[in-house]
Amino acid sequence: DAGVIQSPRHEVTEMGQEVTLRCKPISGHNSLFWYRQTMMRGLELLIYFNNNVPIDDSGMPEDRFSAKMPNASFSTLKIQPSEPRDSAVYFCASSLHSSGNTIYFGEGSWLTVV
Amino acid sequence: SQQGEEDPQALSIQEGENATMNCSYKTSINNLQWYRQNSGRGLVHLILIRSNEREKHSGRLRVTLDTSKKSSSLLITASRAADTASYFCATSPSTGTASKLTFGTGTRLQVTL
Numbered sequence: 626d627a628g629v630i631q632s633p634r635h636e637v638t639e640m641g642q643e644v645t646l647r648c649k650p651i652s653g654h655n656s657l658f659w660y661r662q663t664m665m666r667g668l669e670l671l672i673y674f675n676n677n678v679p680i681d682d683s684g685m686p687e688d689r690f691s692a693k694m695p696n697a698s699f700s701t702l703k704i705q706p707s708e709p710r711d712s713a714v715y716f717c718a719s720s721l722h723s724s725g726n727t728i729y730f731g732e733g734s735w736l737t738v739v
Numbered sequence: 740s741q742q743g744e745e746d747p748q749a750l751s752i753q754e755g756e757n758a759t760m761n762c763s764y765k766t767s768i769n770n771l772q773w774y775r776q777n778s779g780r781g782l783v784h785l786i787l788i789r790s791n792e793r794e795k796h797s798g799r800l801r802v803t804l805d806t807s808k809k810s811s812s813l814l815i816t817a818s819r820a821a822d823t824a825s826y827f828c829a830t831s832p833s834t835g836t837a838s839k840l841t842f843g844t845g846t847r848l849q850v851t852l
Contacts, residue, residue: 732780
């Protein structure tokens with residue numbers, strides 16, 4: 626079975642540009658998470674969807690960040706405008722709510738903003 | 740903010756030795772999970788222990804949970820070079836959204852030949 630699929634794997638962009646990260650969760654999973662990982666702050670939960678509805682976005686850093694989940698098989702995380710401090714690895718993860726909360730991570734999108 | 744704090748931050752051992760990592764957390768939990776992350780990759784789930792369990796085994800992994808001390812430990816026995824990775828604990832809260840896992844700071848394990 627395919628795991629969580631993220632794209633792009635790597636992106637280098639200039640400050641001020643819009644960045645869109647994409648995620649396809651595991652088929653049948655009803656929860657989706659976006660995490661950010663940096664050396665300084667570790668793994669931070671940005672936003673969590675359940676059945677395509679945003680449940681908790683308290684981790685979204687600021688209004689420059691937005692996330693959508695238009696259907697059960699696709700989600701995006703957008704940063705507009707991007708800043709150098711947004712450089713990080715962004716992970717998408719999914720889970721089946723009844724599975725005991727085990728979550729499955731994608732391979733991450735490595736973002737560098739210069 | 741980080742719920743879990745792993746200790747030590749880094750650990751270097753020789754192949755065949757056992758590796759023990761500890762995790763402390765602050766609030767009441769529904770369960771605690773351990774994940775592994777190889778360099779440049781995503782996290783992979785290893786084992787889950789529920790709040791009413793004290794010990795759990797999976798292959799060469801042994802996890803203990805002490806809810807009175809709000810701590811857990813992960814033991815990897817007979818370590819292999821392939822175990823080299825970062826290990827994270829993650830807690831699921833007993834109140835609020837159980838799916839909202841909070842990850843610790845991680846332990847970097849290096850297993851040398």
